Amino acid sequence: MSMQKQDPLQALKDAGVPVDDIPEQQRAALADLSEQELNTLLDIRRRVEDAGEVQGYAGCTVTGGVLF
């Protein structure tokens, strides 16, 4: 059985993205998202909502003893 492609705008709306408030041009771009792009955008949405709860990466050591 083949999976039915999600409606990107509905999926974003379900994820809490205020798609009705987005300008028409951007909404058209969002309606044209591929499955992978939609999944990426949904991952981003979840990640932003979880901001502060995900521990930052460790082990990134920077040049010359500079600490940032």
Add this chain to the structure above:
Amino acid sequence: MEGDTVHLATLLSYRTQPAAGLHMALTRRCPLSCAHCSTNSMLSSEEHRGDMFLRFVETFTAGDRPHALLLTGGEPLLRPQLVIGLAERAHAVGSRIHLMSGMFFARRPRVPVPIRRAIAAVDHLTASLDIFHEQQVSRTNVFRVMHELVDEGKTVSFQITGLNAEDPYLAEVTEDIRRTFHDQVPAMVRYVDPVGRAKTWLTKSQEPVASEIVPMPCTGAAWPVVTFDGTVVACCNQAVVDGPVPPHLRLGHIVEDDWQTVRARSLESPMVRAIRAFGPEYMADRFGAGKITCTGYCATCYKLGSEPGLFQRIEELTQRPVMRLIEAEMATLRREEFEGQFFAREYASMLQLGVSANGSQ
């Protein structure tokens, strides 16, 4: 030309913005031999001709230049005339100059005139202070010089390194800084990593491997880095700076390229844009073909170039309008999480010392 005054908080505010600043490693040489030195610096280490750094900074223009030029090493104050020359050129187009030093000259009763002039030419000086530096330059002497600079109106800060959150040295030295400088001099506090000379004595568990792969934006790829030999890389990880540089992280060379070219590559390279937005593990996991195993954040980044198909998929994504939306979202996240990624959370308040309640400095 005298430098201006710029608080550390202002410089840090640029840090997450792509190409808003530029790291420049002027020399790997250093007269100190700290046990934790990430660059493994010695007085005999590599050092390349100064004119290539000067010529590159001459390509900055008032309309297209980094907001901040961060001079580092090794010990950049081993080349005081070069520092002055770079500061003159960068100031002429409006860039701010930030210099980081191990303060070797504080061992002398008086700061040598060429070094004093070089410090006067920059806008902000950060002094490294930690248990390793203190074995070679006493805290008393470092504080003496920092007091002189503060009295002259120079904006300064400290860079403090400790072993971990429980390290009693960190609690003691930060308290000493707060007391001695009346809560007016900020400090960046971080833990030592097992790189350079620290690799020989510090054992830390390997880079953590994420249990769940989520987008993790990379601030390390925000500012280009001019390495010791003039190669420009997209990332401030010491292993990348030391080379060999993975092709997807090489932005050019200061002998062949101007700032505008380097900036454009940093902003437009599909791989660098995606690393900044998603982080390497998410890229490998979601856009790879399963050939790249996620073995830690930076370790995975090294391997991204090993799968040609990944580059094509990332390039296609970055050409789509949705990528700009994603980048805007993740830029906000990078700003929010930057301090926690780079500095010890327990001492985050040290970053804001000297900033008044109304935000002025």
